[in-house]
Amino acid sequence: MDEKLNYISRLFQRTSSKRIEHYVISRIWHLLDNYDIKMTPQQYVSRQQIKYALTDVYFPQIGFHIEVNEPAHYESDERIQHDLKRKNEIEANTGHTVFSIDCRQDLDGIHFQIADLVSKINNSVQEQIEKGIFKPWRPENEHNPDYWKTKGKISLSDEVSFHTIEDICLLFDADHSKTKRGFLRKGGIQNPKNPQLFIWWPSERPRSGWLNTFDEVKGTITETHSDEKKKVDHYNWHAQETHIRIVFFHYKDILGRTNYKFVGVFTNDKENSNAEIGTIWTRIGETLNVETSEYQREEEKTNANIV
Amino acid sequence: MDEKLNYISRLFQRTSSKRIEHYVISRIWHLLDNYDIKMTPQQYVSRQQIKYALTDVYFPQIGFHIEVNEPAHYESDERIQHDLKRKNEIEANTGHTVFSIDCRQDLDGIHFQIADLVSKINNSVQEQIEKGIFKPWRPENEHNPDYWKTKGKISLSDEVSFHTIEDICLLFDADHSKTKRGFLRKGGIQNPKNPQLFIWWPSERPRSGWLNTFDEVKGTITETHSDEKKKVDHYNWHAQETHIRIVFFHYKDILGRTNYKFVGVFTNDKENSNAEIGTIWTRIGETLNVETSEYQREEEKTNANIV
Incomplete structure (x- = not known):
């Protein structure tokens, strides 16, 4: 089987227990529609140590992290502050950028956020291509x-x-x-x-x-x-x-x-x-x-x- | 939660054990990008009677069935003949149209087939809209x-x-x-x-x-x-x-x-x-x-x- 199809279809399957996260991730991939862009799950983390997982999905070529926040993420101020602190910590320490998709919104709202994100990913990749530093997924x-x-x-x-x-x-x-x-x-x-x-x-x-x-x-x-x-x-x-x-x-x-x-x-x-x-x-x-x-x-x- | 998001994300989750089928179905939905179009799984069939399932996914408004054929479907002439007979039987009896996605192909080949199918779905919907008979998914x-x-x-x-x-x-x-x-x-x-x-x-x-x-x-x-x-x-x-x-x-x-x-x-x-x-x-x-x-x-x- 095609290596990329194998990889991405497994990535989708892995998130399938969280169906909204899964919906969002599959949409990002299909709308990007660019097989040179790699999407990865959190990899180094053993199941017992899931607390170390950085984010839901990561784009290693451009250093973008995506957090898909189901409504529970916004249930308490404490949780909101925790997520924000985590985001700042990741960005400050890694130089990466963390984006969140707020799933409290309706289908239109979620789709709008994904469209915006996809456009940011495309811009970042385009910038690297123009600088001659983009490394296509191989x-x-x-x-x-x-x-x-x-x-x-x-x-x-x-x-x-x-x-x-x-x-x-x-x-x-x-x-x-x-x-x-x-x-x-x-x-x-x-x-x-x-x-x-x-x-x-x-x-x-x-x-x-x-x-x-x-x-x-x-x-x-x-x-x-x-x-x-x-x-x-x-x-x-x-x-x-x-x-x-x-x-x-x-x-x-x-x-x-x-x-x-x-x-x-x-x-x-x-x-x-x-x-x-x-x-x-x-x-x-x-x-x-x-x-x-x-x-x-x-x-x-x-x-x-x-x- | 948004009713359509709830429905479609469940539909994706339901097919998640068959990851290629699942990849194809999520791609069709995201590329269609039209919430007026309803996609359904096979519904009336109890698990024990899965042999009666018509097809993998159905578009009730336009009478399109989609079969996602993983490579095993092509392993024997017998299986190929069986699938063809089934397709003809469905089309003759219901007046519907059955499309197959051949998953023996690589990512490009699968994407090409989906692009073609998405365009056929869009044309059929457009035709109904022009005739004033399209019933949006509500x-x-x-x-x-x-x-x-x-x-x-x-x-x-x-x-x-x-x-x-x-x-x-x-x-x-x-x-x-x-x-x-x-x-x-x-x-x-x-x-x-x-x-x-x-x-x-x-x-x-x-x-x-x-x-x-x-x-x-x-x-x-x-x-x-x-x-x-x-x-x-x-x-x-x-x-x-x-x-x-x-x-x-x-x-x-x-x-x-x-x-x-x-x-x-x-x-x-x-x-x-x-x-x-x-x-x-x-x-x-x-x-x-x-x-x-x-x-x-x-x-x-x-x-x-x-x-």
């Missing part, structure tokens, strides 16, 4: 390590997402056989291109006692361990110096496939990490040159120096 | 007996569908209290406007042993009883002479509400009924004048005489 490339190896550079906005650890290794010419330790799977591997930038594939699912949580709003990953001694040891070891990791975060996509998505280059935050909560990793790079290991913020014009 | 009228009482005439294409037996009685000035027999509910009532046209509200759910099946393609209702003696007695009694019934068929709509929908004026088919299968009722009228009890075929120019 699912066949997103998952292909050979494609990115040839390209030599990966960015958050590329939506690079591999189906296997082997594919991560392939990108960096790392020896995949070294990712296994008997029956266990290591959580990362040294980067043969640059030993200072460790390659890491954390997951929100506990693995051998390791517990990781990814806060997409703050751009931080907290790494800890269920065993008290291991947690403290790990913290102490990392607290000594500066570590840098290239991170591929594990999640199941809407097609039920395992994915390891490039979420940036991270360093340990010595100020906020402690023996109690574990090691906090903060994003310092959104774009990575695979060969030279240079990384930078996506919006920055100049390269950051390698530490 | 859910608030469909269920309102006072509206139809004032109007004085009901047709299949009006999608008249009452939520209660009381509402049926109201339309004909029948005494609602006479529809109850102790704890039991009668299956119909004499029409005070014209005793020759009995008012009947059959259901596909067995009631007090009565079993009814509605064949939408042939436009026939088979009435029988689980008790052998009652079945034969009933047949014998009806076989003697000509009976005419104004029929409101019972079903649960997609909002879970009870409905009794006007499906036409029927007479007992003496040729095909027999003691074995019971009484077969055949549609003879699609439009009914509530006051005079004149009925006629919707496409006919002249009134049929009352028997």
Whole structure:
């Protein structure tokens, strides 16, 4: 089946228990009518941690989030204030824009809001096309390590997402056989291109006692361990110096496939990490040159120096 | 909540287990973008009798049926022939038109077929508007007996569908209290406007042993009883002479509400009924004048005489 049809029809199906949200999302997609635009659900978040879900749907190419607010969202001042605070927090921390569709309105009112939103999305895409920076949605490339190896550079906005650890290794010419330790799977591997930038594939699912949580709003990953001694040891070891990791975060996509998505280059935050909560990793790079290991913020014009 | 939003979002939700069908149906609706056009699922058919379902979605105002054929439909010649036979049977018997969307194609191919279909729907509606015969979708009228009482005439294409037996009685000035027999509910009532046209509200759910099946393609209702003696007695009694019934068929709509929908004026088919299968009722009228009890075929120019 066509990959995009497969993906979008699953995205619709996923929201089908919330029928108004679902109606709104399907309308946005069909009215946009542009298969170069990618629409994604919240991906990194495990079901248990749904409280971390940013928004209902996200347009990664243009950084637009859509919240479909069913009438319950407006039932109390407290809820309204909470939603507003959340919106401001996301916008301030990520540089993204959050749009809300107010579903208290009638069909005409909802359709009007969607028409307005669709026009804003189209304008934003058009602007990128004019600047020559628009990256059309190409699912066949997103998952292909050979494609990115040839390209030599990966960015958050590329939506690079591999189906296997082997594919991560392939990108960096790392020896995949070294990712296994008997029956266990290591959580990362040294980067043969640059030993200072460790390659890491954390997951929100506990693995051998390791517990990781990814806060997409703050751009931080907290790494800890269920065993008290291991947690403290790990913290102490990392607290000594500066570590840098290239991170591929594990999640199941809407097609039920395992994915390891490039979420940036991270360093340990010595100020906020402690023996109690574990090691906090903060994003310092959104774009990575695979060969030279240079990384930078996506919006920055100049390269950051390698530490 | 807006009645149409409620209805359409439920219609989408209902098809959500078949995600390609669902994708296609939501696209048709959003691209049509015309709230005067009604889209319905198959309604009269109980879950056990899903084999009777005509098509995936139906546009009652213009008599268009849409079949969304997932790739499995084309897997064998037998299946293809079966689908074709079914399409011909529906078109020949109902005067409707059946369109298929072939989902073996890629996204572009599916979108092209939908664009073509949407344009055909728009043309057909436009034609009706120009002829002055288009009936815009008005859910608030469909269920309102006072509206139809004032109007004085009901047709299949009006999608008249009452939520209660009381509402049926109201339309004909029948005494609602006479529809109850102790704890039991009668299956119909004499029409005070014209005793020759009995008012009947059959259901596909067995009631007090009565079993009814509605064949939408042939436009026939088979009435029988689980008790052998009652079945034969009933047949014998009806076989003697000509009976005419104004029929409101019972079903649960997609909002879970009870409905009794006007499906036409029927007479007992003496040729095909027999003691074995019971009484077969055949549609003879699609439009009914509530006051005079004149009925006629919707496409006919002249009134049929009352028997």
